[in-house]
Amino acid sequence: MSVDGYYARIEYNSDTDLFRGEILGLSGGADFYGANPDELRQEFKKSLDVFLEVCKEQGIEPRRQFSGKFNLRIPPELHEQLAMAAEAQGKSLNALAQETLQKSVTA
Template sequence: MNLMSVDGYQARISYNPETDQFRGEILGLSGGADFYGSNPDELRREFKQSLEVFLEVCREQGIEPRKQFSGKFNLRIPPELHEQLSMEAEAQGKSLNALAQEALQDSLRS
């Protein structure tokens, strides 16, 4: 995955061969903010500038800049997988939630 970090914020970077530019999209914001650059230095400068503008607008309007998360989400899986995971969790002496949380944490380390 192509990520760039600035001041604790991350952006997903993609390349558009038609315009010969990189595009960054800042992740985890309560609104949209993107930026463009032709090389890594320009991209990083534009990232900082776009982030500063976004944060200033949030301050002016009293908006929380980062998305808020409850810690809950629904996951739809096939019933057979649900059964297998439930049995695996039980065999390990864990809740299904704990098993899923461990697997999700491990996926971030990969």
């Protein structure tokens, strides 16, 4: 679910018989609850608005900042296979990984 360019993960809680949303990529935590999609969207918007207002008041950047770097642990055999595949395509391992990761979020 998304609102104003922000995304949330939604899970069902059988104890409360409600759906719980957690807004992703924030510099802090913000969640919301609803019984149906319309209610979830309304509560998402309210929770986001409150979070953004608090950030503004406290001078905090609302979105978590990412460096563009992360470590990936894979088996040595897979590392070797990927390095060979990249070399065969005339690419760096980083370029191959970046293209593959990009496909996973745009497909």
